[in-house]
């Protein structure tokens with residue numbers, strides 16, 4: 001998947017997105033937003049904000065900045081804001097998650113809901129999310145990951161060949177994703193029906209902020225290269241052992 005195919009897919013989805021992907025996975029959105037302490041004045045970055053389905057879950061005392069690469073999805077988010085007056089939403093920007101145009105340490109947290117399996121390079125997105133957040137901030141990822149059940153794996157693998165048209169990778173692998181971030185999530189919560197989706201809570205640590213980030217990124221880069229060398233990327237690899245990380 002590349003940005004052109006992402007934009008094309010979401011140009012198609014924009015008018016029908018809320019109907020298909022709205023209420024059905026709202027539980028995950030609500031729980032993802034609840035991961036942030038939301039102290040008055042906090043600034044949260046929402047990556048791939050889409051049509052803004054999560055905006056109603058934030059406290060009105062904070063500031064939310066939403067970015068997305070799809071102008072059509074952003075237009076829907078703008079319409080939502082004008083209807084619901086989400087005063088906490090400061091800005092909606094057309095921007096690539098892999099090249100954020102914000103300075104280091106400029107947010108009190110960042111979240112990507114149902115985006116990690118859509119962006120062409122999830123490693124770059126995660127690196128950017130950590131870069132723009134202050135030490136101690138939560139970095140939260142909510143996504144569908146490939147199932148451990150063989151029957152579902154077969155289906156996911158079959159549909160994976162249509163990823164560009166579907167607008168996401170159905171066989172997105174949790175283990176490989178965690179590996180390429182180079183960071184250990186503090187917790188992984190199953191969410192939405194059947195726990196088929198996972199909420200990953202990371203935290204920007206002090207060491208990373210003090211310059212260790214470069215070492216972590218180098219390790220993550222090496223992991224990504226090793227995974228890429230297997231030809232699997234962040235998808236595939238369902239035969240691998242279950243995640244090493246804690247599932248709450």
Ligand SMILES: C[S@@+](CC[C@H](N)C(=O)[O-])C[C@H]1O[C@@H](n2cnc3c(N)ncnc32)[C@H](O)[C@@H]1O
Pocket residue numbers: 006007010021029047048049050051052053054067068069070073095096097098112113114115118119120
């Ligand atoms: C499945 S939708 C999720 C939208 C929203 N987060 C939600 O909860 O409904 C994925 C979104 O990620 C956006 N996206 C994909 N790649 C991106 C990138 N590189 N930078 C920013 N946004 C991206 C798409 O345009 C789309 O709006």
